[in-house]
Each structure stands twice: as C-alpha cells, then as structure tokens.
Amino acid sequence: MTTLVIDDSAALRAALESALIPAEVQIASVRLDRDEDGRLLLEPSVAIGRGDRRRLRDAGVELRRGKLRTGAELSCWAEALPTHAGAEPRPPLGEILFVSEGDEGFLSISGELLRLGSEDQRLAFFEDEEGRQRNLCRVPDPPYYAVLRALDPDDPLRAFAPARPGGRVWVELGHAHPLAHRVEAEAGQLILIPASAPAARGRPGETRERQAEPSSWLRVPDGPWTDLHAVSEVTLPRSTSWTATEPGARLSVELRLVRAPTQRPADLWVLRERALEQIEELVRTVPDEVVAQLRFAIVSQADPLRGGSRTMVVLRARHSAKGPPALELDAETYAPVAQIPDLHLPVATTIDPPLRPAKLRELLVREPDKLIWLAPEEGDTKTEVAGSRRRNFVRESLAEAAFAPLSDWVDYLVGADGDILEPWIRSTIFDLDAFVSIGVEWSEGEAPRRERPSREDHERRRRRTRERPQPSEPAAELAVSEAQDQAPAEAPVVELTPVELPRSEIEERLDELERSFCELEAPLDDPIRVPMWAELGNLQAALYRSREAGLCWSRALWEPAPKPGPSHLELARRWVESEAGMLGYPRGADLLGITDVLAGDLDDQMVRALAAVVVLAEQLQRANEEARARAQVDMPELDGERLAELQRFFTAHGRLLDLRTLWLARSALARMTGDDRLALFQTRDLIMSTLREGAGLSRNIPAFIRSHGGEGPAGDLDRLGEELVRVRNEFSSTRRQRSLIESTHPEEPTIAYVRLVFAWGFARLGRSETATRELDGATELLGTRVDPERGDPIHRVAYLTYRARVQQALEGLPPSAPLSTDPGGAIAAREALEGFERYKYERLVQLTRILDPRQDIDPFRNYYRDDEPFEGAALLTRPDELAALFDRQLASAEELTAEARAAALGHLFEYLEALPEPLALPLLRRGVALIGEVPLDARAKLLRNAMLLAGYYDRSELVAAVLEVIDASVGSALLEIDPAGCAELLTRSAPILRRNNFAAELSSLLARLEQQLEPLDELPAVIARLHVAAGFAALGEPSRLQPALNAAYALLPELASAPGNYQILLRELAVALSRSTAGQAIAGARSLMERLATTTDTMSTNSHFCVSVIQLMEAVVLSLASEDLALSDWARRWLEEDEHLLHRRIHRDLAAGRG
C-alpha cells in the first residue's frame, strides 16, 4: 500500500480541490498520521491508479511504500483538513443545531431557548459508544444569548450551522471547513464537523493553520426528531368551570341630548312658527342657487296648546361639496349624526350616553326611507350633570318622499314687470297636500301631489324667463336644452358658451354644468348627455385644461350622434377648433404639422390635437356635400402617404392618449385607409390589456367624475397620502434584522430603491413634490453607482427603469406604459446586461410590478406566437368567409380532440367581433354550448371571453347560458384544478351579470365557491378567496373582503420559507388591497409593515439590493397608491358603466366596419 507524504494541510487542500487525489479515493476512508517534521502521512484505503500516482509525484507529493502503524482512521480525506475560525456570527443565524450532554445539558439549553421565545425546537436524544447521553436540538433563528453560550469555549454546549442551507453537513458555529460544502452525508445521517483544536506539538515558525489539528467528525443519525412538547410537562393553573346564566337585573338606560364638543353645520330646519311666511321671506332674499339646494315638506300638526292644528315646514339642504347654506330662520336647526345621515340632532348636541352608530341606528332609525330628528322636549326639566345640560327629546320622523325641491315651486320674476306680478304671488302659495300629524310621530304621506310641470313646461318657463332681461339669470345654461329645442335636421349647430368670458365666470358655469351632469338621472349613453359633454369640453378648453377637455370631447363623439342634435362632424369641428385654440394654432388644418415635431418635444396635448384632426377628417370624408358646405371646415384631403404617416405617428405616440381618443383616432384612420382590420384588432388588444392592468384614472376619467359623490374623495386621497408618508417614516426608522449575507453588503442601494418605490407611490397619489423629493433622495443615495461612465451596470438599469416609471406616474400615464427605447434609456441599458448581471436584474423584475407590470402579458402575442397561426386572421375583412370558417370548425368540433376543440373555441371568441351581429350570435351560442366539453384548465379563460362577448351583445339569454356553464363548472373538478381562476372568472363577470339582472345568481355562486374554499390553509384557496371577496365587493358588499384579507395575512408568515408562494401571495394581497376601501388598504398596509423588521434574504442579488425588502415595500405602496380607493360608490358605478360603453363601441366598430 502507498502512503502519501504531504507537507501541510494547505497542500492537502490544494490536492483535494484540484482532484489531484481522485474523487473515488477522496470519499473513501484514510489513515492519517504525522512524521517527526509535522508532515502529513496519509494512507488511502483505495488503491491510487498508476497515472494518478505519476501526477502526484509530478506535483511534488512523496509516495512511500508500506503501511502506517499508528495514526487515526478518518472516514474521508476532507476530514484530514482542520477548520479555521471565522468572524463572530451575527444574528439572524438561520437554523442552528445545539449539541449538549446529559439531561442537565438538555434541560439547560431547551429551557433557556423556551424562556427566550424559541418554542420551535426539534429534539433527538442518543447514547454514544461510551454510554453518554447526547442531545441534539435544532432551532430556527435561536436567540443570540443562547448562541453565545455555545460559542464560549468553557461551556460544554456546542452549536453547529449547516454548511449548505438544508444540507446534512453541519460545521461548528464560528468556524468554517474548506471542503464542507462539497461533503455529502448519507441519507438518514448527519455529519457534524467540530472546530479543530490547536495541536499540542507547536514548533517555532509553523503557521497557525499547520498547528491546528483536525477533530474527528461526528456522524449521528438524522432523527427521529421529536417536538419539545413531547418531552416536556406543562403545569397548568387550576381550571375553573363556569356555566352561562342571565343577569338578575337589567340596566335601564335613558337617552338624552347633551352639548357636543364639536359642531356640524345645520342641514335641516324645522319651522314651527310662522312657517310659510318665513319660507316666503327666505325665497325672496336668498340667491337662487341656495333655493336650488333646498328641499322642503309641509306638515300639519295638532296644536295641543291652542287647539286645532298648526302648519309647519321642514326644510332640508341637499348634499353638496360646498356644505349646506347658512340660513337666517326662526327655526330649530339640526345636523346629521356622523355615519347616520338620516338621523339628525339639534346643532351642537350629541346623544348621551354615547352609543355606537349601529346601536343608535337600531334604536332610533327603525324605518328606512324616513328622515328622523330628535327634537328637544318642550318644557323639559333639564338636569345639570357636571356642568352640561341633559335634555329629554322626542323622536320625530317624516318620509323621504314627502320632500319636494323648493325651486320647483318658485318662479323668478322681475319686480318691475307689473303684469306678471300676480302669478309670482300665486306661485309662492304652497298648495301642497297637507300632512296630518297624529301625536308626536309625524304622519307620513306622499310627496306634494301638485302635478310637477313637465320638462317641456319647465323648459318653456325657463326660456320665457330668460327671454326677459333679468339680472339674476343662472350663469350657465345647459346646451342640452338648446339642442333639444332646435329644429333637428335644419341646423345641427352646437351652441356653446363664448370662451371670451372672464375666467371666474367660466369656472362658475363649469361647476354648475358638472353638477347638473352628475345629478342627471339618465343613462350614460343617453343622447341628452352629448351636448353636455360638448359644452363641458368647450368650457374646459376655455380654461386651457387640455386633458380634461379632450376627455369630454371624446365622450361627446363616442356614442352615435343624437337625433335631433349636433352631428359628429359639427362636434369634431368644435373639438379641433378648441385644440387649435389651446395650442395657439390659427387654423385646425395647421395641426397636421404636428407629425413633423421631434419625438422629444411631443406631449399628450399635441398628440390629442392631431387625433381630433384625424377624427374630423374622417367625418368630413363621410359627410355629404351639403353637410360639408355647412360645416365650413378648411381641411385638406388626406392622401395615402399622409394617412400612412399618421398611422405611423399614432403607432409610435398613441400611448400618450387616453383610451377613447386613441380608439377614435385609430378607428378613424382604419376607416380612411380602407378598413385596416389587423391594426384595429391590435389597438383593441392594447386597450384591453391596459384596462386589465389599470388604465390610470387621471388620464382616462374626467376629474369632476372622479371627485363626485361620497365624503369627498380628496379626503380619501389625502388619507392615503398621509398614510404613505407615515409608512415612509416607519420604513426609515425601522431597524431590520438583516441576514448574514445581506449584512455583508451596504444597505443604501436597497433604501434607495425603496425610496424610488415611494416616489412612484407619491406620484400616483398626485403628490408630485414629495415624489420628486424621494426621487432626488434615491438618486443621491445611489451616487456614483448610477454614473453612466463609472457606475455599476445593474444599478444603472434598475435606477433608469424606476426613474422612468416614476416620471410616467408623474405624467399620469398608465402603470404599464411602454418604456423609452432611446439609446441612453432603460431598455438599452437592460439589453447591455449579460450573464449573471442580467440574471440579477431580472430577479428584481420578476418580483416587482412597478418595473414591469405586464411581464407575463404580451398584447401582440396572438400575432407573433410560435405555433400555427390562425387561418381566420387573413379573413378579418371578409366576414362571410370568416363566418363560414367558424361554422366548419364548430361543425367538426365533435371529431376534434379536447385540446383542439379548446383552441378552436379560443379563436372563435377572439375574432367573433369581426363578424356582424346576425352572423356572430348563432356562432356564439354554439360555441358556448361546447365550452363544457373542453379540458378543465382551458375552461376558465373561454368562459371569461364568452361572458364578455355576451355582455357586449347585451344578450341576457346568452349571459344566462354562459352562467349555466360556469355554474356546472364551479361544481365540478374545475374548482380543484384552478380555484383562483374560477374565482377570478366570477369576479370579472360581476359587472355583466349585474347589468343583466343576474346579481342574485352570482351572489349564490360566490357563496357556494366561498364555502367550498374552506379551510383557508393553502395558497390557491386563499387567493381564490380574495377574488371571491372582490366579486362580493362588486356586488356592493365590500365588508366581505376583510375575512379574505385576514386569511391572507395569517398565511403570509407561514409562506416565508417558500419564497415563490410568498411572493405570489404578497402580490395578490397588494392587488386586493388596492381595490378595497381606503380604510382596508391602510389597515392592510400596516399589517404588511409589521413584517418589515424581519424581512431579509440570502439571495445572490444582495450584492446590489435586497429584493425581499423591495418587494414587501412595493406591496405596501401598491396597496395605498391606488386612485380606485378614493372613488365614491357613485364614481365606481359610473366607471363600470363607462368601461362597458368603451367595450361596446369598440365591439360595434369591429363588427360594423368590415369591408
């Protein structure tokens, strides 16, 4: 047998690592000894081949013949290498294995760990060859205090850390073994590598490592592991046994009125004395806008003092953003109770004892549709308690229906006009039906029955009064009135307010028009709204609010032109004029020059102006000679070259437009160029994917719509903004426990990226100054790391992308807007990354939704996918042939495999819109009938698309058919395969089902699904539950979201050890919170923030950033920075309807504009 003589352990390590000693020899046992010079003598148990021996000799290793008689038998060659001491470990330490001896050792360490909060202990007990009891105790992230005991060389306790995470080889804590990461333990066995002891024989001149002697490795069984509680006895305190009973006495509570610390303004006045005279006086003296804000009811009540009855008036102010008016009346004044708008208390009083609103409502607001106020009791014996007067009260109520607008019963006349003075006097006699009161409770009746003047009468009266010179004429007149009164075919001219008026007057008119628009009880697509949109656009343009004006004009042109009413040509002409006016162009035709503007100088206003020109040009092309002459538009004919240039322009810059204007421009261009179907379908897909990802409300919805209704969304936005500020401060002040790997790298870049995330959030919430400050702060923190010349490429691309996203948010672009492809831009920098650098950056992108919200979405995937292209794509302009193709495919569906059938149905639903409705409907019906026969995993998507189509066609029976398939599928195995997809399908169908009166069915389906999802202990079920709750929220039950959120919060810590699932849930939570209410989002963000202190990771990306921290903070910011949260219920419903109209028009254009 050959014995190898190796100088020292460094040489041995080199020989092992370079495979100079063959692998099969390395893993076999070896005998180790030292010669008198301290050199290592190694006798392998496996013969070394001749070639390997030669190589060893060439490398300077001496080979001796003969066996070693002394020395230690080692299990493998790596055991011959000593460990070396490392830096003192810092918390958090990950999983640690403590090794103690005897019962005393076990009790000491386990007791200390338990006392310091580490209950999660896995224990194993063994007896070694010498009969000593050895205890193993595995603890995740143990308290440092206990770890320090194991690091104390004088303490018998030892601690080991895994050489590789999850591995079976453990090295003594505070030491490292050079080859530990390459050692593999056999299954069911653990290898413990103790620290090497310094050699007893030290000689001068020897290095420290050479002096260290390797310690024998311990090979111990991997278990069986028991829980701490299996070997502990918990002494419980004496238990009690109580039985339920009823109290012997009941608490008697008398409600009284007491002085309130704060005062809300009165919006209800009860006039008991001289009621009608006072109303007359009021009408005479206050401005008409105040009268318009008031509603009133007349009540007759028995007068116990004087006998007979007395007439009283209850006056009430409508809800208004400006608050109720201040009225000088001899009346009892009442203000609504917080959270109970239909219960009123005397101004500056509150109810004592202070009960919670739900209880007050139960006690005092028993009937819906009634207005209730608590009148202080007359001749009340007031009691003084601690300086505050307590007063008894009487609960008085009146039906909501009893109120009528005060303005309906008033006509304004000019005082000098003697002829009409008489009718004016009559008009203030309130000939309402009297209400007769019985006792204290006021009797309720119907609203005053005097026949309300018809709209025509009303308009006529208004016009009559307008025709006279009158100084108090309302500032803004609705264009709708004008439009309706004009002869339809003769003069389709929009009469708009001249924009030369003073700014304050325009603003006043705009305010009034916006209010009228919001209060108008007509569907969104009612033709009556078209002239209103036009007037709104005109007024906004007069105020140079380009984006708002554009949003109004595009809506004026969205629905078919009303008849009678202004034509689209006329509306488009006015739009172009207003755009030209805002940009300072003398003529609309000059706007065509915008195509020559350099890309860097372009802004959304210019692109919008050009879109308006394209729409006008198309209207002109379609109009007949007469209409063209009447419109008097000076616009050159657009030739083929010009149209191609415009196509290119909108392909490149269309993203700057709101979705409606984009569609109007692209569809107009498609029609002018001979119906470019493919371009239209591409634009549709782009719009749909943008809608899915959140279109950006400020870019797509007029501001007055967003801010209408509720408590004032500005308040909610402020709350969210303040919360974001608080979260940012909390982030700055929180000290995280950083992992060993993270803590070896500076924290500034991670903080900088989190600040960029905050900048994005602030920008989304409209706090541009704070956003810019955060952006600057982050730039400063990153410093030279992002320098174009000397910087780090990963930091540079991450920073550029984040900065671009923040700037897009500041400009109000949707979150998924494309990034610039400029040479110095983010995409160019990303493409320059290669290998590991690219991997690190993409790891960040994978976990963030801000950098790339559409990472798994390609809107053009249908046109560039690798598999067989759909043959029907070439037939988009030939509907008959396309219909025949679909017909053939459906007829042969029986013979197809289930997968092929799913693909065929996918194509059908994708391109069905290219067909006119009569052709499309029968195909859709047949398609829906086949969905039940496709594989389960493809079904959810098909059902979703079918439901959307049924919704576009407004076909209840089709919606019902799809619902039936959904119903059957939810009951089947689909739920088990894809619970989240199932729930998402229902949530996305919610608006369509509600519009088609299937809310009850949806609710029952959701309830069933919710029931089947129990228990919520796994990720798919919890995600599905979040979707179900979103569905309930769409049905008007937002409170059901909270339990789903709670389930998600509960699961989150459990997933911390499974990064992939943790990240998915974190993302879903952020989405759910961003669609909840402001209160829920704030509570959710706070709950997520609790995880910050312990959030860290050990990924290789720590060299640049800690992605776990960025991801967590992004989830928090995404939860809060959502404009949706600030919308009132009214605005949410409006948006839903608005989106439906958007889909409908797109669908109509696609179906109608064929060949």
Place this chain on the structure above:
Amino acid sequence: MPDPMSAPVTAGASIDELDKEIEAVDGLDYETLAGKAQGLRDRINRFRVALSHYFVGREAIIDLMTICAVAQEPLLLVGVPGTAKSDLVTKFRDALGIPAEDYFEYMLTRFTEPSEVMGPIDINLLREGRYVRRAQGKLPTARMVFLDEIFKSNSAILNSLLTIINERKFYQDGQPIPVALKILVAATNEIPEHAELAALKDRFCLKIVAHPVQDDHFFELIDAGLDAQTQRDLNLQPWKEGHASLVDLLEAHRYLSLQMARRELQPDGTTTRDRHRYFSDELLRELHRLLKTLAREDGVFVSDRKVVKLYKLLRTRAWLIHGGRVEREDLALLAYLGETREELALLEDKVPKLLGLS
C-alpha cells in the same frame, strides 16, 4: 467602643463635627473597616428599607440611590414631572442627616450661569488679577448634590460638570482644587439625543426611570400622598430616623474600595484578585454574554469605562443586598445601562427575561 448598631453622627451634629468624622474615615485601615463592615451593612440596609416606606413603588430607585451613594457613582433619575424624583432626593438627604451646608440643589435652565452653580467670581481678588470663585455653599463644597433638569444646562456648565464628575476637581485661578462631592443625583424629564450631551450622559453609568405608579398602586398612592401632605403642613420629618449617616456610606465605600484593591498571593504563586473571590467564572461569562447580546441584538453599546464601573456597582450591590459574592440576580443592574428612553424601556424588559428573573 461605639455601638455598631447606631449611626455615629446624628442629624443634629454640627458641620465641624461632621467634617472631622469624614476626615477620620480616610485614615481607617482595611482591618478596622472589616470589623465594622457588618454593622455598616445592617445600618445602611435599615436606612434603605425604612426610607422606602415613605414612598409607593419606589424601592428599586431607593436601592439604586443607595448603591450609587456607596459606590460614589452618579445616578440619573428620568421621569415625567410628578413622579417624586425631587422628593426622593430630599428625603434621602434628610434621612442621612446631611446638613444644609453640605447639600447643594439646583434646577438648571438654558440661562443658568456658572456662577449660580460654581459660586460667583471674587471681585476683590479679580482686581488683583486672580480668577477665584467664592464656592462656599455652592456645588464645589457640597458633599451631596442634586441637579434637576441637568440636560437643560448650557455648555459652560456642562464642561465644568464633566470635570467635576470625572476628576472630582474644579479650577480656581487655574489651579485644580478637589471638590467635596460624594453623592451626585441628577434628574431629567427627557433624555435628549444631542451629540454634545453624549459625554455627560456617559458619565451616568446608571439611569433609572421613575414610572407613574397610579396604575398599580392607586389606593396606596392616595394614602401616602395624604400622609406626606400632613407631614409637610405640620413640619414633621419622620423619615429622619437616624438609621445611617453619610459617614456610614463613606466608610462602606472605603471598605469596598480597599477590598477590591486587595491581591492575595497563593501558595502556587498565582495571584488571587477581587473577581476570583467575589465573582464566579460562570457569572462573569454570563455578564459578558449579556453585554454582547445587548450590543449585537439591540445595539446597546456599553463603553469600556462603563464596564469597569459596572463591575464596581455589581460588587457594591452584592455586598449591600446579600453580603457576599455576586449572584445572578445582581446582574439585573444591567437593566439601567440604557442611554435613551427607548433603550431603558427595552432593557427593563429584556435583561430580566434573559436572566430568567422575570
């Protein structure tokens, strides 16, 4: 032979007699003091326990005041107004029978001038070109000092205080003169975070928070408050029970100082030091482990100077409370090492937990 069970100096003793007694303490050797040690310990403990009867829930503060007084280390009381900080110091002084001439108390503000604390400049001597303060009745001549709102003082006073606490000296006409200071207690509402105050904060090795006690001792608080009011109105001072005197504290200090300085040569040639006799290896390692844990997990940094002072304080506590070697429960003193309110709150909770005492 004086009675070891009674205090040698009564409350009525004149300042001259007290001066003589105190000067005599410096001449006592270790053997003499060792003979008196048990009597001293008993008296100081009686004083400590008796004084705490006049307060509600302030035992820990009185214990710490006594330990610091024996070890001659300054103590900082932290707490919102109305938590009996001043009352504790006043009664502590009364109970020790420290005469007015030996006690200096001042509330510092931003506008307090050095002359108010250190004594005014002697104008006559200034004319002769000498810069000498008339320190009689001011901080340099007082053996017990109480400085209220210490962190509100300006930088001129801060510098003088640092020298006095550190070196027990102040400068008269450029010459260092020893101060009489033996017991220093300071109080503050808040612990400011300004960097310029860091040095002064570090001089106070121990800081203790006076928490409001009404939540836990509402009824006792009302009873004790009324008693105190009556005693004030009738000018009664029952806490002056004469259990111990300043001289007892000084003798205890000298005894412990001499003891800690002793080294014994063993037959095997090794030297036995104080820690070998009074601190087990295991407990010292535990102390080290505690300090390391606090530094690594919570960033509570204890300076080298403080570690030495801490040793002295632990020994003093052990001698006073149980008369022998340092025990595990003595390490609870680490709960008072914090530098900020947050650290104090954290340590108050964490140290007993780590030691398994809570």
